[in-house]
Amino acid sequence: MAYPKRRRRARLRRTLRAFGPAMQRPGGPEPFRAALGAGLALLACGVLVSLGGVSGTRAGLFLIAPLGATAFLLFAVPNSPLAQPWSAVVGNTVSACVAVTVVLLGPPQAVAAGLAVFWAMAGMAALRAMHPPGGAVALATVLSAPVVEEMGFRFVLAPVLLDTVVLVGAAVLFNRLTGRRYPFRQPAVPATAPDPRTGLSPEELAGLLRRANQSANIGVEDFGRLLAAAEAEVAAHRAESRPGAANRGANPCGTHRGLRVASR
Numbered sequence: 001m002a003y004p005k006r007r008r009r010a011r012l013r014r015t016l017r018a019f020g021p022a023m024q025r026p027g028g029p030e031p032f033r034a035a036l037g038a039g040l041a042l043l044a045c046g047v048l049v050s051l052g053g054v055s056g057t058r059a060g061l062f063l064i065a066p067l068g069a070t071a072f073l074l075f076a077v078p079n080s081p082l083a084q085p086w087s088a089v090v091g092n093t094v095s096a097c098v099a100v101t102v103v104l105l106g107p108p109q110a111v112a113a114g115l116a117v118f119w120a121m122a123g124m125a126a127l128r129a130m131h132p133p134g135g136a137v138a139l140a141t142v143l144s145a146p147v148v149e150e151m152g153f154r155f156v157l158a159p160v161l162l163d164t165v166v167l168v169g170a171a172v173l174f175n176r177l178t179g180r181r182y183p184f185r186q187p188a189v190p191a192t193a194p195d196p197r198t199g200l201s202p203e204e205l206a207g208l209l210r211r212a213n214q215s216a217n218i219g220v221e222d223f224g225r226l227l228a229a230a231e232a233e234v235a236a237h238r239a240e241s242r243p244g245a246a247n248r249g250a251n252p253c254g255t256h257r258g259l260r261v262a263s264r
Contacts, residue, residue: 033178037075041170042067045163060151060158064144066092066136067163073133074171078182081219082131085168085183087124089161091131095120096160099141103148112142184219198227 052061073083120138175182
């Protein structure tokens with residue numbers, strides 16, 4: 001009886017761990033860097049709104065809640081494919097287009113919400129512009145039906161497209177000034193040419209990401225850099241474990257430096 005009881009306890013511990021934090025706590029100044037960038041970018045959008053005044057509100061110069069989620073991605077995880085300029089601008093814009101169309105067709109709000117988010121996600125997938133805040137843009141558009149009915153498709157141009165472009169421009173500038181690369185690296189070689197660091201072509205690296213369902217979380221170029229850094233780390237450990245390694249000096253491969261570069 002004790003053995004099944006231990007198994008139940010172990011299963012309970014695994015279940016509880018599954019609902020715990022899945023990420024390491026960000027170290028150093030990175031959380032503050034990202035928060036400062038997002039805050040300044042949204043402040044720029046707010047200044048644009050205030051300059052428009054009342055007449056600007058009629059022209060679509062106002063803020064919508066999903067922009068906060070877009071700002072988080074652009075500044076906190078600028079290496080993510082979900083945060084790249086194409087994903088942000090096209091994802092938010094196509095979501096707004098779909099949602100405005102649904103609103104103008106006039107279904108009940110509950111039905112409109114489901115239709116708008118469904119077609120927004122389908123449109124983003126078709127255009128290779130997956131951007132999670134796009135789903136929020138679609139829902140916010142439906143919930144703002146009176147404004148959308150008055151503005152029509154002008155709602156897509158402003159506030160959605162205009163504000164997203166302002167956020168992306170701010171992200172490009174701020175991330176570069178604070179040492180982060182944005183937009184992220186794209187493979188500089190043909191898709192079939194092997195990467196000299198790993199021996200795999202960008203096409204093969206992309207296939208690995210697809211099979212692992214990770215293509216939305218990391219770009220092909222950054223994936224190759226991480227693989228190369230991991231291989232260098234393994235080589236360093238093996239070199240250190242060989243007889244006489246202690247007499248040859250520290251870390252012949254410089255792998256920790258490689259990992260720091262790969263993380264940017």
